[in-house]
Amino acid sequence: MKVFRVIKPGLFTTVQDRGRYGFMKYGVPISGAMDEFSFRAANTLVENDPDSACLEITLIGPEMEALSKTQIAITGGDCSPEVNGKPVSMWQTITLKKSDYLSFRKMQSGCRAYLSVKGGVDVPKILGSRSTYARGGFGGLDGRPLAKDDTIKMLPPKPSGNLLTLQSELIPCFSRELIIRVIMGPQTDLFTEQGVDTFLSSPYVVTIDSDRMGYRLEGLGVEHVGKSDIVSDALLPGAIQIPRNGKPIVIMKDAQTTGGYAKIAVVITPDIDLLGQARPNDKVRFTKVTLHAAQKQLVQYSKSMSSLKNIMIQTKS
Amino acid sequence: MQPHVRYMPFGDSALLVEFGNTVNTETNKRVLALSSIVETEHLEGVKEVVPTYRSFLVGYDPSRVSYERLVFLIREIEEKTLALNPEAVGRKLVVPVVYGGEYGPDLKHIAEIHNLKEQQVVRLHVEKEYRVYMIGFTAGFPYLGEVADEIATPRLETPRLKVPAGSVGIAEKQTGIYPYEAPGGWQIIGRTPLRLFDPSKQPPALLKAGDIVTFKQIAKDTFNNARESLHSGKAFT
Numbered sequence: 001m002k003v004f005r006v007i008k009p010g011l012f013t014t015v016q017d018r019g020r021y022g023f024m025k026y027g028v029p030i031s032g033a034m035d036e037f038s039f040r041a042a043n044t045l046v047e048n049d050p051d052s053a054c055l056e057i058t059l060i061g062p063e064m065e066a067l068s069k070t071q072i073a074i075t076g077g078d079c080s081p082e083v084n085g086k087p088v089s090m091w092q093t094i095t096l097k098k099s100d101y102l103s104f105r106k107m108q109s110g111c112r113a114y115l116s117v118k119g120g121v122d123v124p125k126i127l128g129s130r131s132t133y134a135r136g137g138f139g140g141l142d143g144r145p146l147a148k149d150d151t152i153k154m155l156p157p158k159p160s161g162n163l164l165t166l167q168s169e170l171i172p173c174f175s176r177e178l179i180i181r182v183i184m185g186p187q188t189d190l191f192t193e194q195g196v197d198t199f200l201s202s203p204y205v206v207t208i209d210s211d212r213m214g215y216r217l218e219g220l221g222v223e224h225v226g227k228s229d230i231v232s233d234a235l236l237p238g239a240i241q242i243p244r245n246g247k248p249i250v251i252m253k254d255a256q257t258t259g260g261y262a263k264i265a266v267v268i269t270p271d272i273d274l275l276g277q278a279r280p281n282d283k284v285r286f287t288k289v290t291l292h293a294a295q296k297q298l299v300q301y302s303k304s305m306s307s308l309k310n311i312m313i314q315t316k317s
Numbered sequence: 318m319q320p321h322v323r324y325m326p327f328g329d330s331a332l333l334v335e336f337g338n339t340v341n342t343e344t345n346k347r348v349l350a351l352s353s354i355v356e357t358e359h360l361e362g363v364k365e366v367v368p369t370y371r372s373f374l375v376g377y378d379p380s381r382v383s384y385e386r387l388v389f390l391i392r393e394i395e396e397k398t399l400a401l402n403p404e405a406v407g408r409k410l411v412v413p414v415v416y417g418g419e420y421g422p423d424l425k426h427i428a429e430i431h432n433l434k435e436q437q438v439v440r441l442h443v444e445k446e447y448r449v450y451m452i453g454f455t456a457g458f459p460y461l462g463e464v465a466d467e468i469a470t471p472r473l474e475t476p477r478l479k480v481p482a483g484s485v486g487i488a489e490k491q492t493g494i495y496p497y498e499a500p501g502g503w504q505i506i507g508r509t510p511l512r513l514f515d516p517s518k519q520p521p522a523l524l525k526a527g528d529i530v531t532f533k534q535i536a537k538d539t540f541n542n543a544r545e546s547l548h549s550g551k552a553f554t
Binding site for chain 1: 325326327328329330331333335338339340364365366367368369370371372373374376379380383384451452453454455456457458460496497499514516517519520521522525526
């Protein structure tokens with residue numbers, strides 16, 4: 001069912017779900033929402049299955065005309081959404097009528113916002129996922145970001161029409177100074193003691209060369225014991241590679257599946273969401289945690305996502 | 318005595334099983350022997366198994382299986398596989414290639430720096446059997462090794478912004494095939510009409526780690542005909 005006509009596509013708007021799992025051995029990246037918490041919240045607000053596809057908006061939002069009556073929700077970075085030129089709230093269910101005009105102002109905080117539609121965005125599943133992998137040219141809308149005059153379709157929605165809001169204390173705030181927790185390894189032994197110390201004690205700045213593939217950081221170089229290059233092995237989102245110049249590269253969702261630079265540490269899963277909201281010039285500091293502490297955090301994070309449904313405030317039904 | 322296998326955490330939801338730190342057929346065979354069994358065992362909580370040259374990554378859900386438990390289970394399998402003959406894996410595939418000219422713009426350069434004729438480079442490239450050490454870099458890209466020392470060549474100093482789909486390249490002692498158009502720095506010596514990656518197929522990649530590949534020279538005017546007939550799926554011998 002047609003739900004939107006794209007008038008302006010925005011900077012880089014793609015269809016994303018939780019990602020494509022099980023195909024890394026064929027070189028296929030995981031893709032999926034860069035900020036999974038906001039993505040999950042967007043789906044919960046319109047009572048979708050938690051893995052339903054949404055639109056991921058990057059810094060500049062699209063302009064779209066509603067082609068049918070629907071419910072949507074917008075979460076993530078503060079992008080000041082408007083319907084017919086009037087501000088509407090994020091982190092709550094919004095009802096749209098046919099011909100309503102949805103637009104956004106400049107993103108005030110964060111880097112990515114999620115727009116869910118009731119039922120979920122309808123594009124074919126490729127290798128088990130609707131996520132767009134733009135570099136590979138598949139998934140989402142023909143493997144590319146939204147373009148002018150695209151039609152966005154939705155899957156048949158569930159009949160319920162509750163209006164929900166996320167409690168304000170659960171709404172993440174996206175700071176421009178991030179503390180990112182990491183688990184050291186798998187190749188920390190390829191760095192000098194001083195190199196590890198530099199990595200954990202000095203601030204880094206997100207550069208303009210940062211996207212869904214990876215975040216390149218600027219700051220003090222991290223010293224290797226010998227060469228920076230290793231015989232390539234596997235990568236995952238969160239892995240921090242240090243190339244010859246010593247400047248960290250944090251691997252993100254669309255990254256290649258193997259890489260040939262030594263990895264000093266890996267970002268813990270909940271903090272990958274925070275990085276997914278970082279924009280150029282944001283400051284990042286790394287702090288190490290143990291595997292057990294990180295896994296406790298991860299269990300809590302997973303619980304908070306699966307309990308989202310139960311803690312939404314119902315404003316009307 | 319087999320060298321020691323290292324187990325280490327890779328973030329909060331993956332672990333790495335490492336067999337060595339060099340490119341080496343024996344190491345890669347051990348990686349594939351163990352990783353393929355770990356994959357077929359469908360261990361509780363395991364989401365991905367990703368083999369590479371010298372190690373494999375296991376992605377898991379820590380709410381379903383602990384790091385320690387998973388290491389224990391894989392070690393158990395490791396002990397059992399010591400008795401296995403790792404030769405058993407691997408299919409054989411012939412990859413047809415048009416060498417040189419517009420299809421292989423760096424063939425001339427490789428011949429010049431090694432003091433060979435272009436056709437000698439081609440002969441050295443088609444003479445050997447190559448092992449698919451791993452799939453990586455981009456979807457479906459096979460890392461094949463190893464080429465004869467006489468034609469091993471470093472990457473281009475400045476990578477190309479666009480390398481066409483099917484391009485066959487050399488980087489040091491490795492040879493590889495670009496599944497689709499991408500930026501890249503490998504020295505391009507030819508192009509195959511085979512399609513190496515098709516996301517609508519299951520599995521999406523033509524090759525997998527452990528396969529054995531040989532190249533076969535074809536004429537330029539058969540490239541398009543070959544493209545059609547080869548897609549009927551008769552590629553494996």
